[in-house]
Amino acid sequence: MNANNKNKLMVYFLAVIQTFIGITAIAGGLRLVSNPSGLPDFPIEWLINSPFTNYFFPGLVLMIVIGFGYVVSGTVTFLRKGYSGSMAALLGICLILYMTIEVWFVGLRNFLQPLYFILGVIVLLLGLKIFKSANNLLRIEVESTPR
Numbered sequence: 001m002n003a004n005n006k007n008k009l010m011v012y013f014l015a016v017i018q019t020f021i022g023i024t025a026i027a028g029g030l031r032l033v034s035n036p037s038g039l040p041d042f043p044i045e046w047l048i049n050s051p052f053t054n055y056f057f058p059g060l061v062l063m064i065v066i067g068f069g070y071v072v073s074g075t076v077t078f079l080r081k082g083y084s085g086s087m088a089a090l091l092g093i094c095l096i097l098y099m100t101i102e103v104w105f106v107g108l109r110n111f112l113q114p115l116y117f118i119l120g121v122i123v124l125l126l127g128l129k130i131f132k133s134a135n136n137l138l139r140i141e142v143e144s145t146p147r
Contacts, residue, residue, distance in 0.1 A: 029063025
């Protein structure tokens with residue numbers, strides 16, 4: 001596999017991860033916003049040591065910042081826009097912070113928390129790589145195609 005194909009694969013891999021994170025965050029955020037007083041798998045007691053009295057605000061942040069942010073960022077990456085690397089890196093930081101704050105206040109409750117933390121790190125690192133070499137990774141010309 002040549003360098004161009006590896007770079008294309010990396011860009012598409014990032015876009016798929018971003019879109020996946022975005023869709024699942026929108027779904028999770030909607031669950032929390034529509035049931036802010038808690039769910040069987042999100043009891044309100046978990047918020048005792050947090051600044052929140054219910055799940056509305058955390059759910060709203062999850063849905064808007066993480067969810068919609070990642071869907072937009074995934075689309076931008078698929079379209080290979082010049083700012084996709086910086087956008088991915090910024091949202092990687094947002095997800096890492098969201099997961100860190102969540103674990104800080106409610107504790108480590110399930111495997112999704114470390115999974116999404118790791119996905120945030122992956123998005124951050126791939127975003128930085130794309131940002132660092134945007135001309136090489138995003139504007140891959142189809143020069144190898146015979147004319």
